[in-house]
Amino acid sequence: MVVAEQRLGGSSILRLGSILIILAAFQFLGCSDTTNVENITNVENVSGFDCAHCHADIEAKWSGSSHGDTQADVAMELAEERSGETPEEVLHGDDPENCIACHGALAVTVGDSLTEEEALAHFFSTENGVFTENTEALDTGEWSHVGCEVCHNVPEHRPSTAPVLSIFDSPTAEYAAVSGASELCGQCHGSLRFDTDHQTYDQWKSSLHSATQKDVADSLAAGYAGQTPYDVLHGENPADCIACHGPTSILANGGMTEEEALGYFFTTEGGKFTANTTVAHTDEWPNVACNACHDQHAPGPLPSFFNSTTGEFEAMASGEALCANCHDRSFSDPDHPLMSGKGKGGAKACGR
Ligand code: HEC
Ligand code: HEC
Ligand code: HEC
Ligand code: HEC
Ligand code: HEC
Ligand code: HEC
Ligand code: HEC
Numbered sequence: 001m002v003v004a005e006q007r008l009g010g011s012s013i014l015r016l017g018s019i020l021i022i023l024a025a026f027q028f029l030g031c032s033d034t035t036n037v038e039n040i041t042n043v044e045n046v047s048g049f050d051c052a053h054c055h056a057d058i059e060a061k062w063s064g065s066s067h068g069d070t071q072a073d074v075a076m077e078l079a080e081e082r083s084g085e086t087p088e089e090v091l092h093g094d095d096p097e098n099c100i101a102c103h104g105a106l107a108v109t110v111g112d113s114l115t116e117e118e119a120l121a122h123f124f125s126t127e128n129g130v131f132t133e134n135t136e137a138l139d140t141g142e143w144s145h146v147g148c149e150v151c152h153n154v155p156e157h158r159p160s161t162a163p164v165l166s167i168f169d170s171p172t173a174e175y176a177a178v179s180g181a182s183e184l185c186g187q188c189h190g191s192l193r194f195d196t197d198h199q200t201y202d203q204w205k206s207s208l209h210s211a212t213q214k215d216v217a218d219s220l221a222a223g224y225a226g227q228t229p230y231d232v233l234h235g236e237n238p239a240d241c242i243a244c245h246g247p248t249s250i251l252a253n254g255g256m257t258e259e260e261a262l263g264y265f266f267t268t269e270g271g272k273f274t275a276n277t278t279v280a281h282t283d284e285w286p287n288v289a290c291n292a293c294h295d296q297h298a299p300g301p302l303p304s305f306f307n308s309t310t311g312e313f314e315a316m317a318s319g320e321a322l323c324a325n326c327h328d329r330s331f332s333d334p335d336h337p338l339m340s341g342k343g344k345g346g347a348k349a350c351g352r
Helices: 002-009 016-029 037-041 056-063 071-081 087-092 099-103 105-109 116-123 181-185 200-205 213-223 229-234 241-245 247-254 258-265 319-323
Strands: 164-169 174-177 304-307 312-315
Touching (some): 087 099, 099 105, 105 164, 164 181, 181 200, 213 241, 229 258, 241 247, 247 258, 247 304
Antiparallel strands (some): 164 174, 304 312
């Protein structure tokens, strides 16, 4: 760290305040998760939007994931199901589907900017203005898939400017605010913006995984009065409520520990829970979010488990292995697994 400080101190661009923020962020994120310090000193040589320069690990995970490989799928479906239609008809016709918005929103920023129709025609081949069974992907090097800046609004990024989680909405070519990770996912995996058959978010929203905060508050008030967050997590009868009820809450407000999260999201008096303990900062509480079970930078058919103690994702070999991290029994045969159970679980270390 001392070496790093000296190096950073030599850079004329970074002020001391941002250096401290960066060093703190490294401690939280872990160096392997983001850039190495050497790269930051090169900030003046970097185009503001070259995410991979400083976030090579994330870029590598992402480029091997479903979000990093969307163009061929769209080309195939346009050829198979939209033969004879113009881009305008695909987007606005009898069976409208905005492939651009969900599969490659940044396509409208290419060149001097394109409309969505122009983007569809630019990136997928047509003959006489219509898609055919021979339609294929074009200009593949420029297609950005579900890229970094679809989900992160990075205004004039420097390490000291915090990017904001947002959705780049191609119909308006502007960022729109989202309340958190799950609502971000729901822009494409749910009906928040479009009438679609991808309804994972809608299912999640109606499940208990999306409403966990009040239960924890009630239980802290009923069973943990007089204890500090530290006592609850590490005392005589330890129970890590955060790990199971809202693991990604440790990412809130710039990042925090599980202990801090317990004190941030549930009220204390004099540092202790009381019979009056209730919920706090509810609009930042993530519940059991999409990214508690899926690595947002490496989504694929198998889930991942976000371990709030380490702040790292753990790859899961199956859905059941995932459930077992929080439920002591597995659930069988689910469609989307979240919705099919009827409370046959039970918590391993649940503080009830
Ligand atoms: C010059 C190096 C550099 C470049 C280029 C860069 N980043 Fe960063 N980024 C950092 C550093 C260092 C941090 C950690 C310090 C901080 O949080 O400010 C960071 C943090 C972040 C964070 C986490 C912020 C938070 O709230 O904790 C996100 C998200 C992010 N970058 C996204 C991006 C995206 C997307 C791009 C490309 C558009 C990008 N970055 C380009 C260096 C860079
Ligand atoms: C509302 C957002 C949305 C729109 C609009 C949309 N897609 Fe998708 N598409 C998705 C999502 C999300 C997936 C991942 C599906 C999953 O696994 O749940 C997907 C998956 C796919 C797949 C992969 C195969 C499959 O069915 O799982 C193809 C092919 C595809 N879309 C083509 C298209 C085409 C072509 C259009 C436009 C005509 C389009 N999509 C419009 C969100 C969208
Ligand atoms: C589908 C949306 C999505 C895409 C695409 C995406 N991210 Fe993220 N990113 C997220 C979410 C969600 C988080 C976690 C923030 C939270 O839950 O509060 C995150 C967190 C981060 C962080 C901070 C934590 C960490 O993992 O180090 C960085 C840095 C980051 N993203 C960079 C990138 C870069 C670089 C890319 C492109 C290679 C990218 N992201 C693509 C959604 C996305
Ligand atoms: C801008 C639209 C968009 C957003 C936002 C988005 N996704 Fe996706 N996602 C897609 C598309 C499109 C695909 C399918 C790509 C393909 O197969 O061609 C996909 C695929 C996936 C898959 C893989 C499905 C499979 O069977 O392989 C998972 C898991 C996933 N997304 C999770 C997430 C999570 C978690 C978030 C929020 C952090 C998120 N997505 C946000 C568009 C989006
Ligand atoms: C190992 C994971 C885990 C830990 C740790 C954990 N819980 Fe739970 N909790 C669960 C699961 C899973 C459920 C849902 C069980 C079910 O309904 O079958 C649950 C349900 C609950 C409920 C729902 C109401 C009820 O009685 O069914 C309350 C309240 C609750 N937990 C409070 C807490 C509190 C407070 C803590 C920390 C002191 C905590 N839990 C720690 C996993 C956990
Ligand atoms: C409690 C954990 C959990 C949460 C929360 C969760 N998922 Fe999943 N998800 C899974 C598991 C497990 C699978 C794999 C299902 C299987 O075995 O095929 C899955 C599958 C998926 C798939 C693949 C296609 C499908 O439907 O089978 C997508 C896309 C997806 N999830 C997106 C999301 C989004 C978006 C959210 C938030 C709205 C979310 N998930 C929340 C556990 C979760
Ligand atoms: C990160 C921890 C976590 C994971 C992983 C997880 N759950 Fe849960 N689950 C919970 C918590 C916490 C609750 C209780 C929420 C409450 O009642 O406040 C819950 C509740 C449920 C419920 C509702 C129980 C009831 O009493 O109605 C079902 C069903 C369920 N989970 C299924 C699953 C399945 C299936 C998986 C694996 C795909 C899974 N969960 C993975 C934490 C988790």
